[in-house]
Amino acid sequence: DAGVIQSPRHEVTEMGQEVTLRCKPISGHDYLFWYRQTMMRGLELLIYFNNNVPIDDSGMPEDRFSAKMPNASFSTLKIQPSEPRDSAVYFCASSSGVAYNSPLHFGNGTRLTVT
Amino acid sequence: AQKVTQAQTEISVVEKEDVTLDCVYETRDTTYYLFWYKQPPSGELVFLIRRNSFDEQNEISGRYSWNFQKSTSSFNFTITASQVVDSAVYFCALIAERGGADGLTFGKGTHLIIQP
Numbered sequence A: 001d002a003g004v005i006q007s008p009r010h011e012v013t014e015m016g017q018e019v020t021l022r023c024k025p026i027s028g029h030d031y032l033f034w035y036r037q038t039m040m041r042g043l044e045l046l047i048y049f050n051n052n053v054p055i056d057d058s059g060m061p062e063d064r065f066s067a068k069m070p071n072a073s074f075s076t077l078k079i080q081p082s083e084p085r086d087s088a089v090y091f092c093a094s095s096s097g098v099a100y101n102s103p104l105h106f107g108n109g110t111r112l113t114v115t
Numbered sequence B: 001a002q003k004v005t006q007a008q009t010e011i012s013v014v015e016k017e018d019v020t021l022d023c024v025y026e027t028r029d030t031t032y033y034l035f036w037y038k039q040p041p042s043g044e045l046v047f048l049i050r051r052n053s054f055d056e057q058n059e060i061s062g063r064y065s066w067n068f069q070k071s072t073s074s075f076n077f078t079i080t081a082s083q084v085v086d087s088a089v090y091f092c093a094l095i096a097e098r099g100g101a102d103g104l105t106f107g108k109g110t111h112l113i114i115q116p
Helices: none
Strands: A005-007 A010-013 A019-024 A031-038 A042-050 A053-056 A065-071 A074-079 A088-095 A110-114 B003-005 B010-014 B019-021 B024-026 B032-039 B046-052 B059-061 B064-069 B074-079 B088-096 B110-115
Touching: A005 A088, A010 A019, A019 A088, A019 A110, A031 A074, A042 A065, A042 A074, A053 A065, A074 A088, B003 B088, B010 B019, B019 B110, B024 B074, B032 B074, B046 B059, B046 B064, B074 B088
Parallel strands: A010 A110, B010 B110
Antiparallel strands: A005 A019, A019 A074, A031 A042, A031 A088, A042 A053, A065 A074, A088 A110, B003 B024, B019 B074, B032 B046, B032 B088, B059 B064, B064 B074, B088 B110
16 A cells, blocks of 8 residues: 655755645545654644544644645645745654554655755 | 653664663653654654553564553663664654544654664
8 A cells, every 4th residue: 555645755945935745645544644843843743634624733833834635635735935944854644543543654754945 | 731752862882782762751641642653764754653551561573672661651662683774763752542633742753873
């Protein structure tokens, strides 16, 4: 079975540009999570969806960040406008149930660099 | 609030040595779950183990073993006879059942370097 698929693997952009990160969860998983990893803060939960509905976006740092899940097989995380401090690795993860009952399956991540 | 502390930022050992990665957690909940994930140089996060707060039995899986002690709020991970392929960043994580589907709280990770 294919795992969680993220694209692109690497993204380099200039400050002020819009960035869109994409995620395809594992088929049949009804929870989807977006995490951000930085050296300073480690892994932070940004937002998660259940059955395509955003449940908790309290981790989204600012209004510049937005996430959507238009269907069960696709989600996007958008940053507009991007800033250098957004540079990080962004992970998408999916699970078949609540996080304590079902392990999260992570994608390979998108390494974002904002210059 | 939940917190996971991995005090060892980086550990370097020579191949075949045993190594223990420490994890100390904080939670006010009585029902919670602990996890270990491995992040190899390729970058993905790989699930290793899940343990609930009512099961304090140690677990062994090949060269990997986990020691869960509620009395000290610790969930340590030992690799026996380490190999170069074990080199990775290892994360300990926690979630309380009351937290429902909320995401895991991760520690900062321990970078394990196995030298040949």
